[in-house]
Amino acid sequence: MRTVAVLGGGIGGLAASYYLCKSPQVTKLIVLESSSRFGGWLWSTRRSDGAVFEHGPRGIRPTGAVGCNTLNMVDDLGLARDILPVTSSHVASRSRYVYVAGQLHRLPSGLSGLLRTFPPFSRPLLFNVAKEIFTRKGTGADESVHSFVSRRLGKELADIAADSLCRGVFAGDCRKLSVRSCFPFLFEAEQRRGSLTLGLLLDSGAPPGIHPGPLAQRSIRESWAQWSLRTGVETLPEAITEFLQQSGRAQLHKDAAVQHITPSTSGWKIYMEDGVISADHIISALPAKALCSALPSSCHSLIWELQNMSTATVAVVNLEYDGSILSMRGFGHLIPSSEDPGLLGVVYDSDFFPQHNRPSGQTTRLTIMLGGAWFQEVFGDPEHVKEESLLTKATEAVRYHLGVTATPSWSRVSVQKDCIPQYYQGHFQRVESSRSFIKEKNLSLSLIGSSYDGVSVNDVIFSGRTAVQDLLGGGI
Template sequence: MTVILGGGITGLSAAYYALENPKLGALTLLEASNRLGGWIRSQRSPNNIIFEKGPRTIRPGTPAGENTLNLIDKLELTDAIIPIKSSHPSAMNRLIYVNKKLHALPNSLGSVFKIKSPFRRPLITALWNDFRAPKLVKEDESIYSFVERRLGKDIADYLISPMICGICAGNSKKISAKFLMESFFEAEQQHGTIVKGMIKKTRSQIEKQKSLPLKSSNNSECKTSAERSVSEKWSVWSLQNGLEELPKKLMDELSSNNRVNIELNKRCDNITFKSDGVELEINGKIKKCSRVISSLPAKTLATLVKHQHPQLANELNEIPMVTVGVINFHFSQNILPMEAFGFLVPPSEQIPILGVIFDSCMFKQGPTTVLTVMMGGDWFEQYFGQNPTKEYLLSVALENLKTILNIKDDPVEVDVSILKDCIPQYIVGHSQRCNRIHDYISSHGIPLTLCGSSYEGVGINDVILSAKNAIDNLSTPRK
């Protein structure tokens, strides 16, 4: 029997992909809480408004994005997709809040040749900075340091830092450039500048594409969702009843299969690896299995293996997590200054919000405005302490929202969530640490497979692909 720990989107995906491999035998998915889906949660308000408590959109256009859309097709959720095309205002218009004003970021080739506030130079001049900056041979460095060195401090402050806040609620002065900006980082290491490296990579990709056989054109009715996302130029997509439809559909598929046993409120407190299998302590009782697939956060897994493998636990513990406050607002009328994805706040502004998402610009819910305020992240305790009340978070969010957007009205509905330790932080040295973790498991012959947001990416596409890869890479399981 194979046990999967964690019933979030990663664990559910791992169980689904595992069904394709009959050699894995019976599957048991254990979830410590009373619900499946993890941080993906689409909640309907009393006024029938969808409040997304976690992720709300998914990007296509990458191998991981294609994999997710292939999964959507297999689950027969294709008709539920809501695509947002690249021409949509929410894809075109992205804002940052600097010096007590909202500023639109450049959104076209022509705009990078102009001076747009808060920048004091055309962004195209950053390329000249890249050519002039000397190459530094490094194993890794922070994204902020890398971008400041090669492109300039203003790019680091007003583009990269807020972007990292949006991606992982993190501090760009801590996050690994080698991991989250791998192509740019390797371009410098191999070719001396970002521009030279990216030009050579692009040429290589073009030559490779020329060597591939041409695909026959099909009618739109025959295209996969991944093919449609390319031909129709999707920017992002979601699902009609909220993104939680995806884990719900996976749960339904798994529940209907007699190879899978799903157990809620089953907390694992210890894992012991033995020569003839694995023993898990679940709610005080011992459960035996042949292999464990963990989709748990690295820090949680560390507590389960530390008595037997303290070196592994130490490495897992070095992948930190941050807490995010999520405050959803519903206003009775349109109060947005413009149609846009929303705005992000650079950490240099020193205010307690990471950004605001204009949900109702992307997905209309009647003649109303739906917004989501994201707060805290790497700075959660600095601004809110260890155990803030939801009422306090709401007051801070509403005060900042009214100030920045010049809102006079009070919201019709609000909902506050504190997502404790929800996003892993890929700090400098993350790639090397992940290599050490996987090498340790392999060299010690531990029947443990890792997947999830702690290792290869924090996005939904990333974790679903990590689940698929984890199953694909499994050798014949122990008996």
């Protein structure tokens, strides 16, 4: 393998490049990023006074093989000293809320959450669990998240809990999202054991092959629930970029949009505005629709599958208030679509990462997420929406939901267009069909990133690792 081109310099493309640079089989690596920065949706604002604000993911989970894999990478990059862990006993881990019928309700947790009735739910969750154990296994190849949860745990949990969770994680509609692709561990638990409860209790669920390094071992020992970095999560892609630059084998190009790719006798020709690059293999970390616009017409079957992969746009509004303004503590709260379709959730950033507050004077940082699958319906075309209207919507949510009458001392509105893929029912078949086409046509092409195998930071990084392992035929 002489030359590998990685299309896309977000965390997926950078992760794949990191693993490629660790292999002596790759002589030359070319990374092409269309924007003016690397890192994609891992994007942090660091103010001169020391405050840090996240415009994408703000905390990364350490659990499972994929979480362990990311922490091993963080360790290898020399970032362990910058880690900011949040333990499972922290108030932000134990206290999460949902806004229903004009009130905030703390979500049940622990054994007491099963045995007692916690509004907005009408009865103890133990009744739902008992019913679930005796519910027949589904027979379909896929199912919506709402249908799956309704069938196994009841409509009330589907309407409130599943709806809110899908909006918080995917900014999506649980009535359209696929349980098999969005929550594969739930689907597999039912398939293996006939019950979510039995499946989650009896199966470890973690794929083998990832040995926890010192940092991952520490996360287990200290029972971390999530983590960030001292200067924000963008520190991770910045560290990978520096690693690549120092490797001597990687060429990194910003403002290098790929216009078209065509197969050649030795691999691919990659056409850009200012030239042509040849590569033996392409790893595409581009969003599915961005890739399909660059593919040759001979890949019409692949283009068709990629075109049918949808995305959601999210407006992220960062607010800072002077003083301590919250009457409760916790991670934040989600809002079911029946309550307010345009308002997805509010995150209490200051509670779980107070290290990102400015050092001088007490402040409160909040992040409000808007739109998602409902963006067009509520706010109109993302290209023409006014930031003032999004800011007003966010500050009104803080006022009505949290009782905050103060005016924010600082704010920033970011419209993240097409930032979260929507895994609708049948998504797994589209992914399988896409990769089958590539294999049948013997194309030197790998598909990675959030469009295919999971939207979390851990999933995207792991997809880069998996593609490199498959390409090079060995461990990393």
